[in-house]
Amino acid sequence: MKILLIGKNGQVGWELHRTLLPLGEVVAVDYPEIDLTDVNQTRQLVRSIQPQAIVNAAAYTNVDQAETERETAFAVNGAAPGVLAEEANKISALLIHYSTDYVFDGQKGSPYLEEDQPNPINVYGESKLAGERAIHEVNGIHLILRTSWVYSLRCPCFVTSVLQWAREKKMLRIVEDQIGNPTWCRTLAEITAQILGKGNGNLGGFIEHNKGIYHVAGKGSATRYEWVKKILENDPKIYQHKVERIFPAKASEFDTPAARPTFSALKCNKVEKVFKLRIPPWEEQLALALDQGEKNDF
DSSP states (O other): OEEEEEOTTSHHHHHHHHHSGGGSEEEEEOTTTOOTTOHHHHHHHHHHHOOSEEEEOOOOOOTTGGGTOHHHHHIIIIIHHHHHHHHHHHTTOEEEEEEEGGGSOSOSSSOBOTTSOOOOSSHHHHHHHHHHHHHHHHTOSEEEEEEOSEEOTTSOSHHHHHHHHHHHOSEEEEEOSOEEOOEEHHHHHHHHHHHHGGGTTOHHHHHHHHOEEEEOSOBSOEEHHHHHHHHHHHOTTGGGOOOOEEEEEOGGGSOOSSOOOSBOOBOOHHHHHHHTOOOOBHHHHHHHHHHHTSSSOO
16 A cells, blocks of 8 residues: 655654555654645645555644643644544545544543643643544544653653663652653554554555544553653663662643643553554563664663
């Protein structure tokens, strides 16, 4: 099949570019080849390539900055997915789009199911929910994969920051009252490729029968404090650490422009059951990511 991958340079997009190649021809683009705030350019890209599948890994992901750049966040995360869904529907193509645990307010107190009512508490979450709804309105062949706390050792992220702090500081203060699913971007990409590979020559019909929202994240949940402890335990260069103590802290002690949900962990049983997949526990994903050492110098 011909696959249009949007966002090839991001954490997930970089991995997707490699995991999707065995499935067919992959046309991979990123900014400035595609500007998702430009509706006409977005439509023309899909029309010129005529893919059988569109995988949209591009997003506006700066949670704090979104509070002051609402228009841009909604253009990329809210409007563009709807445009892609419209163009995909015209050519009977599949659209795979990634969303976030931040569509929830974190008040449930247990892992969220796909059927739970979203209620975002920041602009980023609002914009991602708008994208989900725009795709639903088109009602074409689509999968929306919600994920959580994505990391990659290739790009700046929470994990790379922790590794750097451990080499520079003797004491760390880490939030202990935010809970989510740490998710290695490679696992997310591999799950995507496995789903696409199950079409058996009738991808459109297969996904049409199973379309909708699925939660795909590291299995299990953790606080950021627990996550940091595992990062440091599994760091292959632990001999470089200067850190001596890690102190638990409350999220309220850190002044951030955007509010974060306190408990946004996702339950991923549905995607495993429907597509007959196994999602590894987040601890396994993290250990493998650090062991493989995507980046030689943390």
